[in-house]
Amino acid sequence: MLRLVSASKPASAALLIKVAPSTSLAGRRTFASTSARQADITLTVDGKEVTVPQGSALIQACEAAGSTVPRFCYHDRLAIAGNCRMCLVEVERSPKPVASCAMPAMPGAKVWTNSPLVHEAREGVMEFLLANHPLDCPICDQGGECDLQDQSMRYGADRTRFHEITGKRAVEDKDLGPLVKTSMNRCIQCTRCVRFANEVAGVEELGTTGRGNDMQIGMYVEKTMNSELSGNVVDLCPVGALTSKPYAFHARPWELKHTDSVDVMDAVGSNIRVDSRGVSVMRVQPRPNDDVNEEWISDKTRYAYDGLRFQRLTVPLIKQGDRFVSASWEDALAAIADGLRASGAQGDEIQAVAGHLADTESMVALKDLINRLGSDNLTLDSVGGHAAPVHAVDVRSNYLFNATLPGVEQADCILLVGTNPRHEAAVLNSRIRKSWMHTTLEVGLIGERVDTTYGYDYLGADAKAVADFVAGKSEFAKKFKSAKKPLIIVGSAVTEHADGAAVYNALAKYVEQNKSQLVTPEWNGFAVLQRVASRPAAYEMGFVPSRKASQTKPKFIYLLNADEADPKSIPRDAFVVYQGHHGDLGAQLADVCLPGAAYTEKGMTWVNTEGRAQMGRAAVPPPGASREDWKIIRALSELVDAPLPYDDVLSLRDRMWEISPTLVRYDTLESTSVEAALAGLKTLAAGTANAKVSGAPFVKPISNFYQTDPISRASVTMAHCTRAFVKGENYGFSELSSKPEAAYA
Amino acid sequence: MSALRSCQRALQVRAVGRSLVSARSMATDSQSAPPAKATDDKQIEHAPPRDIVAADLVSGAPAELRHRAVRIFQYSRSTTQSGDAKSSRWRIDWDILPGGGRWENPLMGWASSADYMQGTRIGFRTKEDAIHFAEKQGWDYYVQQPEVKVRPVKNYAENYLYRPNKLRIIRTK
Numbered sequence: 001m002l003r004l005v006s007a008s009k010p011a012s013a014a015l016l017i018k019v020a021p022s023t024s025l026a027g028r029r030t031f032a033s034t035s036a037r038q039a040d041i042t043l044t045v046d047g048k049e050v051t052v053p054q055g056s057a058l059i060q061a062c063e064a065a066g067s068t069v070p071r072f073c074y075h076d077r078l079a080i081a082g083n084c085r086m087c088l089v090e091v092e093r094s095p096k097p098v099a100s101c102a103m104p105a106m107p108g109a110k111v112w113t114n115s116p117l118v119h120e121a122r123e124g125v126m127e128f129l130l131a132n133h134p135l136d137c138p139i140c141d142q143g144g145e146c147d148l149q150d151q152s153m154r155y156g157a158d159r160t161r162f163h164e165i166t167g168k169r170a171v172e173d174k175d176l177g178p179l180v181k182t183s184m185n186r187c188i189q190c191t192r193c194v195r196f197a198n199e200v201a202g203v204e205e206l207g208t209t210g211r212g213n214d215m216q217i218g219m220y221v222e223k224t225m226n227s228e229l230s231g232n233v234v235d236l237c238p239v240g241a242l243t244s245k246p247y248a249f250h251a252r253p254w255e256l257k258h259t260d261s262v263d264v265m266d267a268v269g270s271n272i273r274v275d276s277r278g279v280s281v282m283r284v285q286p287r288p289n290d291d292v293n294e295e296w297i298s299d300k301t302r303y304a305y306d307g308l309r310f311q312r313l314t315v316p317l318i319k320q321g322d323r324f325v326s327a328s329w330e331d332a333l334a335a336i337a338d339g340l341r342a343s344g345a346q347g348d349e350i351q352a353v354a355g356h357l358a359d360t361e362s363m364v365a366l367k368d369l370i371n372r373l374g375s376d377n378l379t380l381d382s383v384g385g386h387a388a389p390v391h392a393v394d395v396r397s398n399y400l401f402n403a404t405l406p407g408v409e410q411a412d413c414i415l416l417v418g419t420n421p422r423h424e425a426a427v428l429n430s431r432i433r434k435s436w437m438h439t440t441l442e443v444g445l446i447g448e449r450v451d452t453t454y455g456y457d458y459l460g461a462d463a464k465a466v467a468d469f470v471a472g473k474s475e476f477a478k479k480f481k482s483a484k485k486p487l488i489i490v491g492s493a494v495t496e497h498a499d500g501a502a503v504y505n506a507l508a509k510y511v512e513q514n515k516s517q518l519v520t521p522e523w524n525g526f527a528v529l530q531r532v533a534s535r536p537a538a539y540e541m542g543f544v545p546s547r548k549a550s551q552t553k554p555k556f557i558y559l560l561n562a563d564e565a566d567p568k569s570i571p572r573d574a575f576v577v578y579q580g581h582h583g584d585l586g587a588q589l590a591d592v593c594l595p596g597a598a599y600t601e602k603g604m605t606w607v608n609t610e611g612r613a614q615m616g617r618a619a620v621p622p623p624g625a626s627r628e629d630w631k632i633i634r635a636l637s638e639l640v641d642a643p644l645p646y647d648d649v650l651s652l653r654d655r656m657w658e659i660s661p662t663l664v665r666y667d668t669l670e671s672t673s674v675e676a677a678l679a680g681l682k683t684l685a686a687g688t689a690n691a692k693v694s695g696a697p698f699v700k701p702i703s704n705f706y707q708t709d710p711i712s713r714a715s716v717t718m719a720h721c722t723r724a725f726v727k728g729e730n731y732g733f734s735e736l737s738s739k740p741e742a743a744y745a
Numbered sequence: 746m747s748a749l750r751s752c753q754r755a756l757q758v759r760a761v762g763r764s765l766v767s768a769r770s771m772a773t774d775s776q777s778a779p780p781a782k783a784t785d786d787k788q789i790e791h792a793p794p795r796d797i798v799a800a801d802l803v804s805g806a807p808a809e810l811r812h813r814a815v816r817i818f819q820y821s822r823s824t825t826q827s828g829d830a831k832s833s834r835w836r837i838d839w840d841i842l843p844g845g846g847r848w849e850n851p852l853m854g855w856a857s858s859a860d861y862m863q864g865t866r867i868g869f870r871t872k873e874d875a876i877h878f879a880e881k882q883g884w885d886y887y888v889q890q891p892e893v894k895v896r897p898v899k900n901y902a903e904n905y906l907y908r909p910n911k912l913r914i915i916r917t918k
Binding site: 052055057060068069076079101102104122142146147195197198204207208234238253258260277278285286290291436455486597601602603618629666667687 | 756821822823826827828829841842848849855856892895898900901902910914916918
């Protein structure tokens with residue numbers, strides 16, 4: 001049979017040569033190897049010569065040649081399993097078709113991915129897969145974006161040979177928590193979810209039991225999948241076995257409008273795709289970007305979107321007595337102008353507070369407005385945000401993640417100071433774990449003990465541990481000294497800590513002393529991990545108070561998305577304006593509430609912890625009378641007689657460029673030169689020279705990962721997650737899924 | 746280097762019509778177009794640059810369209826599926842209109858829109874074609890950076906590599 005197929009080869013190969021150029025696009029399917037550069041090999045795929053690095057899998061060579069190979073178990077970012085057998089291809093002088101994912105590409109090999117032999121082999125595989133796959137595509141949430149559905153259109157048989165009296169395999173559904181819905185009858189045992197949990201998420205409980213037809217995926221005991229990356233298994237599942245519980249039966253993929261945007265739940269700036277239908281956001285999906293989030297997003301990013309529907313401010317509100325009365329925009333803005341006048345606030349008594357979800361444009365507009373009113377009291381919505389941060393904001397490298405997110409994987413020794421990256425930047429944490437697994441990376445931790453999903457040397461909990469590390473007292477400190485690319489990750493909570501200045505002082509001096517490893521033209525191993533989406537941009541534009549302003553008692557306070565403010569820090573007689581999208585804490589404190597737009601409703605700039613400016617795009621219009629935030633500030637500036645000089649967002653971005661060109665250089669990173677970085681460290685050390693050590697231990701800033709901002713606090717899904725994962729309670733879905741009618745769902 | 750670049754930009758901003766340049770500055774695709782592979786002779790050659798006459802003088806397109814920047818982009822690959830269909834073509838689309846561009850019909854609950862471009866997107870073979878088309882129409886445009894791809898070499902044998910140190914992963918597959 002093989003010989004027969006081989007005889008027909010020249011014809012089919014000639015046919016493929018013609019097809020190949022249109023499917024292969026110049027420059028798009030290239031490989032970039034992160035490991036050491038190896039020799040390249042050349043082989044022929046479908047009559048097209050292709051050169052790939054030695055050691056590549058055959059499926060990668062086929063991809064590089066522009067021949068897409070169907071697959072279920074192979075995934076670019078997971079270890080190779082080789083158990084679905086869908087990627088069978090024909091290789092010259094091979095007696096059988098070979099699984100191209102598990103086969104290394106060999107120099108000079110001739111491969112056919114589209115021959116009759118390959119077709120027949122794949123049809124056989126597909127028949128076996130479908131033998132135990134239920135025919136519930138019409139009621140399956142994966143319908144329309146299902147690999148099995150799509151590939152069965154090409155390789156599925158048009159009639160059945162399935163005449164088993166016992167019927168199809170039946171598998172009990174598992175309860176993985178409030179996010180991932182299981183329908184295990186549909187599982188084709190590709191084990192992508194198991195590999196993801198093992199390698200990326202660090203959940204070693206998810207695994208397989210049994211063999212062959214009896215193989216099952218599960219947690220071995222009744223247990224939820226407790227990981228902040230668990231939503232990604234929904235994407236990875238090539239069939240509908242794992243689907244999204246909050247999104248279940250809400251929409252079909254072909255009804256959704258896709259909008260490329262940027263996430264604001266943490267400071268990583270994960271690239272997301274907002275899927276909307278009509279005026280509502282239906283779901284949030286990751287958008288692959290190897291410079292930022294690879295292909296993963298955290299569960300908060302993915303599932304907090306339902307918070308965009310609840311607790312929204314839709315009309316301007318003015319407080320009369322102890323209740324809010326809805327008002328028109330004119331009345332609300334006039335009330336603010338009156339309030340400003342009546343409060344008698346002059347100069348620095350006018351305070352602006354920028355919160356976690358404030359976009360860059362609105363912060364620039366607010367800063368300009370407050371400055372025009374003669375004030376320099378620009379405050380950040382965090383502990384100690386009323387004063388300038390200890391690291392100052394004059395040199396970028398003092399507050400940015402200089403090593404860059406992909407750069408973390410090059411580090412061979414990482415020290416975490418006062419941070420839990422698992423909750424502050426979940427996607428970054430998966431990168432550290434990846435590097436920890438595949439290299440000899442050593443991690444040390446100073447701060448509260450946390451489960452990071454990778455092992456670490458615990459060095460202590462307070463500033464004394466930092467001093468010991470700097471003095472080289474521990475085994476880890478010695479290893480760190482001798483590392484080639486060491487990396488110090490300082491958490492954003494260190495700035496808010498009483499000993500923050502002392503810690504920065506010690507670390508800045510240490511980095512300066514070891515600049516031959518830590519600050520070189522190729523590597524800057526001093527990285528500050530911000531956890532708030534607006535913070536890097538705020539530092540970049542200098543949204544910090546002057547020393548004089550920070551000591552002034554404010555009489556007029558403008559809260560821009562500020563929902564973490566301590567109510568006690570707001571004087572009782574001050575006139576308070578809140579501008580934001582949710583009726584959260586900030587709105588309660590306000591005299592006038594102005595409804596703004598949430599991140600899915602405005603096309604604005606966000607700067608992530610690396611200093612990478614990225615453009616989010618509006619997916620849906622803002623609800624009710626709410627408006628884009630910078631426009632509200634622009635309108636208000638007219639009424640307080642300090643009109644801002646920009647009328648459209650483009651001239652506002654020109655203004656941003658005047659402040660800092662990096663704010664509008666999208667998707668690129670401007671690295672700080674060695675000289676500037678060292679000068680920054682010198683000023684940092686000088687500015688914190690006489691800091692005192694109180695010895696209080698570092699506390700992790702995020703105690704509940706699932707509820708950190710107004711959107712996630714308004715989200716029902718995130719409340720379920722809090723109950724299930726943080727409090728460990730029964731979150732209310734278990735009984736539901738054990739009811740008989742739920743078996744059909 | 747960065748100082749030089751900012752000087753260049755400063756000149757641009759002052760020299761050319763401002764709104765146009767500002768929109769270009771949103772372009773996230775910083776590197777210039779990848780050079781067409783000369784070796785691949787089967788590839789269709791691009792049309793040589795032509796003189797541009799703004800088409801909206803005669804096309805009858807509403808004047809408001811000139812005030813909306815269009816986005817030139819490639820579809821990013823969907824993470825829910827392994828195929829990368831549709832991600833090779835370049836497209837033009839329009840940002841949504843803020844405020845009043847979309848509403849829910851109170852009777853049927855369907856979404857209505859006052860934005861006549863909300864369902865329109867135009868496909869092109871290359872980025873240059875898309876840019877040329879936008880220029881021809883007199884539209885302001887910005888180019889969104891295509892997906893950044895880094896693919897490490899993968900090998901089945903890595904599953905069985907001997908690691909001398911403490912075992913760092915327990916595979917439960």
